[in-house]
Amino acid sequence: MISLALRYLLARRRQTLLTFMGIFLGTIAFVAISGFMLGFREYLIDQLINSTAHVHIQAREDFLSEHTLDKAFYQDQFDYIFWDPPPSGRKDSALVDNPQSWYLRLHSDNRVFAFSPQLKAAAIFSNGKATASSSIVGCDPMEQVKVTTIGDYVKEGSFSDIAAGGNRLAIGIELKKQLGLRLYQNVMVASARSTPTPFKVVAIFQTGNIMADLGAYGSLVDIQKVNHTPNQVNEISVKLHDLNQSARVATEWSKYGVDKVESWDQQNASIFSVFKMQDIIRFLSIGSILIVAGFGIYNVLNMTVLQKRKDVAILRSMGYGTLDIVALFFYQGVLLGGAGALLGVFCGYFVSLYLRTIPFNAGHMAGGISHLIISMNPWIYVQAASMAFFSAIFASILPAYGAGKMQPIEIIRAGAE
Amino acid sequence: MSIIAKNVCKSIGTPSVQILKDLSFEIPDQSFLALTGKSGSGKSTLLYLLSSLDNATSGSIEVDGINLQNLSPQELYRFRNQKMGFIFQSHYLIAELSALENVILPAKKFEKNKNHTERAHFLLEECGLGKLTNRLPRQLSGGEQQRVAIARALMMNPRYLFADEPTGSLDTSNGDIVMNLIKKANKDTGTTVILVTHDPDFAAQARSQINLIDGRIDKGSRKTMSPS
Numbered sequence: 001m002i003s004l005a006l007r008y009l010l011a012r013r014r015q016t017l018l019t020f021m022g023i024f025l026g027t028i029a030f031v032a033i034s035g036f037m038l039g040f041r042e043y044l045i046d047q048l049i050n051s052t053a054h055v056h057i058q059a060r061e062d063f064l065s066e067h068t069l070d071k072a073f074y075q076d077q078f079d080y081i082f083w084d085p086p087p088s089g090r091k092d093s094a095l096v097d098n099p100q101s102w103y104l105r106l107h108s109d110n111r112v113f114a115f116s117p118q119l120k121a122a123a124i125f126s127n128g129k130a131t132a133s134s135s136i137v138g139c140d141p142m143e144q145v146k147v148t149t150i151g152d153y154v155k156e157g158s159f160s161d162i163a164a165g166g167n168r169l170a171i172g173i174e175l176k177k178q179l180g181l182r183l184y185q186n187v188m189v190a191s192a193r194s195t196p197t198p199f200k201v202v203a204i205f206q207t208g209n210i211m212a213d214l215g216a217y218g219s220l221v222d223i224q225k226v227n228h229t230p231n232q233v234n235e236i237s238v239k240l241h242d243l244n245q246s247a248r249v250a251t252e253w254s255k256y257g258v259d260k261v262e263s264w265d266q267q268n269a270s271i272f273s274v275f276k277m278q279d280i281i282r283f284l285s286i287g288s289i290l291i292v293a294g295f296g297i298y299n300v301l302n303m304t305v306l307q308k309r310k311d312v313a314i315l316r317s318m319g320y321g322t323l324d325i326v327a328l329f330f331y332q333g334v335l336l337g338g339a340g341a342l343l344g345v346f347c348g349y350f351v352s353l354y355l356r357t358i359p360f361n362a363g364h365m366a367g368g369i370s371h372l373i374i375s376m377n378p379w380i381y382v383q384a385a386s387m388a389f390f391s392a393i394f395a396s397i398l399p400a401y402g403a404g405k406m407q408p409i410e411i412i413r414a415g416a417e
Numbered sequence: 418m419s420i421i422a423k424n425v426c427k428s429i430g431t432p433s434v435q436i437l438k439d440l441s442f443e444i445p446d447q448s449f450l451a452l453t454g455k456s457g458s459g460k461s462t463l464l465y466l467l468s469s470l471d472n473a474t475s476g477s478i479e480v481d482g483i484n485l486q487n488l489s490p491q492e493l494y495r496f497r498n499q500k501m502g503f504i505f506q507s508h509y510l511i512a513e514l515s516a517l518e519n520v521i522l523p524a525k526k527f528e529k530n531k532n533h534t535e536r537a538h539f540l541l542e543e544c545g546l547g548k549l550t551n552r553l554p555r556q557l558s559g560g561e562q563q564r565v566a567i568a569r570a571l572m573m574n575p576r577y578l579f580a581d582e583p584t585g586s587l588d589t590s591n592g593d594i595v596m597n598l599i600k601k602a603n604k605d606t607g608t609t610v611i612l613v614t615h616d617p618d619f620a621a622q623a624r625s626q627i628n629l630i631d632g633r634i635d636k637g638s639r640k641t642m643s644p645s
């Protein structure tokens with residue numbers, strides 16, 4: 001039956017080509033648009049994972065509300081307490097509650113690849129008359145490079161040199177520009193609580209993210225000193241062996257203490273909900289192309305079934321059964337869908353390759369990418385091919401079933417008149 | 418081995434009209450039977466019943482001792498494929514297939530992988546189409562098309578050949594050729610032929626005849642039904 005189905009298709013070249021084109025172009029559109037959307041997304045996620053660790057342990061920022069202090073002052077003496085003015089503000093300093101216990105726990109957890117305690121502080125940098133206010137991160141550079149990719153972005157000097165002690169600094173390229181600094185020059189760093197302290201620039205990095213490039217890294221001890229918070233940290237960045245466990249691990253750890261534990265994807269939940277939205281739109285829009293293509297197949301097959309009534313009748317009189325007839329028309333849809341999906345995926349791949357060469361200036365945000373980013377994720381191709389194929393199959397079911405149900409006697413009787 | 422009809426009635430349509438009225442007869446093996454009668458007398462209807470394309474409203478038809486209505490679909494498909502050949506007034510050739518491929522088609526149902534070319538060639542040769550085997554139906558004349566249809570009907574060497582006015586749309590000379598091929602099949606391979614025809618000349622060439630008048634068998638015009 002499949003060879004006869006093929007003969008039918010080949011005999012109606014123009015119609016076959018048109019219906020084929022529907023599936024074919026739909027598949028290409030799916031591959032190209034998905035590649036474009038997912039390419040950008042993969043890039044964004046890459047940036048997110050690279051620039052942040054998998055799990056962040058941060059001090060919880062608790063704000064005082066009107067009744068936070070009721071118990072502390074009056075226990076259960078009164079049903080309701082009126083404050084004038086009501087208490088407001090933030091609880092103490094934003095520091096991790098008990099970093100030592102976290103270190104012990106992280107050391108013993110075998111899911112942890114590395115972790116890096118950090119102290120982030122606001123700082124004012126000055127070089128002569130040039131000043132810039134930004135943030136500074138104190139960390140152990142050896143651990144920090146395991147947890148984030150900052151080490152990969154160092155353009156001059158060496159990131160690990162900041163560990164050598166004695167107020168050494170790695171600064172971002174933007175900060176360097178603002179202050180007019182060069183490698184191995186000194187820069188004055190002041191925190192909100194300290195007088196300016198001289199630091200020596202030993203490394204310059206460029207991540208592509210303008211905010212990050214305005215910042216600076218020093219050794220944890222040095223920054224704790226500048227900030228007047230010895231032994232304290234306000235964030236522990238953790239890298240796991242398995243990225244996909246981030247959310248689960250974060251949820252588990254958040255039960256251990258008062259600190260805020262979030263995975264990278266939890267922190268960026270809003271971005272992920274946008275992605276979900278994008279996916280829905282992508283599937284709806286391209287799905288509708290394929291639905292239209294499917295309708296094309298449906299129409300053409302229905303017409304073919306009508307045109308081939310006599311063939312059905314004679315085949316049945318020869319002893320071909322209902323299923324043979326269903327197969328005869330179903331195969332036509334399968335052949336169209338299969339060819340359209342396969343060739344569509346194939347051409348979609350080349351369209352994607354071409355799109356990659358289109359110059360695209362993303363500015364600072366995208367960190368120096370110069371061309372469109374098109375994802376070549378095999379999943380796109382699997383999805384495109386199966387969506388196209390199944391829409392074709394779906395479209396063929398009804399006409400084929402209808403053909404199978406036709407009674408030869410009715411066709412022959414009608415033909416004889 | 419014969420076709421036996423007992424009290425066959427057939428009603429068609431809504432409101433139903435009785436077209437065949439209580440027909441009983443036997444068609445012995447290797448018969449050459451002509452089904453005749455006026456237009457609308459029910460010849461085609463009876464042929465479809467005998468060939469299992471349609472079911473009787475009441476009564477029974479046994480072919481080779483089997484009531485075909487009782488067969489499972491698969492068994493019926495096999496029975497049709499191996500034992501029955503059909504020729505209709507129009508040729509019913511598949512336009513996309515060459516003459517040869519059309520003839521081979523019945524053999525493909527149960528023996529996909531065997532090579533059937535030789536037999537198909539032989540049959541087309543028999544039908545005087547040895548040189549036209551690779552032509553598409555539209556490249557053949559009406560007479561040639563009908564001869565391809567005969568070759569196709571004989572492909573499986575059927576025990577029964579059902580022909581519904583096979584010469585109906587042909588001129589006299591082509592009608593004669595077709596008629597001779599059908600007679601030859603009956604004589605050479607002992608195929609039982611049941612031929613619906615309007616043409617008294619062709620009916621006269623048959624060895625037995627059932628004449629229908631308004632859905633009943635006309636006793637007067639009935640020839641002997643035993644094989645000669």
Ligand SMILES: Nc1ncnc2c1ncn2[C@@H]1O[C@H](COP(=O)(O)OP(=O)(O)OP(=O)(O)O)[C@@H](O)[C@H]1O
Nearest residue numbers: 413429430436454455456457458459460461462463
């Ligand atoms: N589907 C149908 N519905 C109602 N009546 C039908 C139907 N098919 C056939 N008939 C009627 O059944 C009767 C017998 O039809 P049939 O085709 O068997 O006649 P026939 O003897 O073969 O005639 P012809 O020589 O013209 O082919 C006719 O009166 C016809 O009108």
Ligand SMILES: [Mg+2]
Nearest residue numbers: 416460461462
């Ligand atoms: Mg008729």
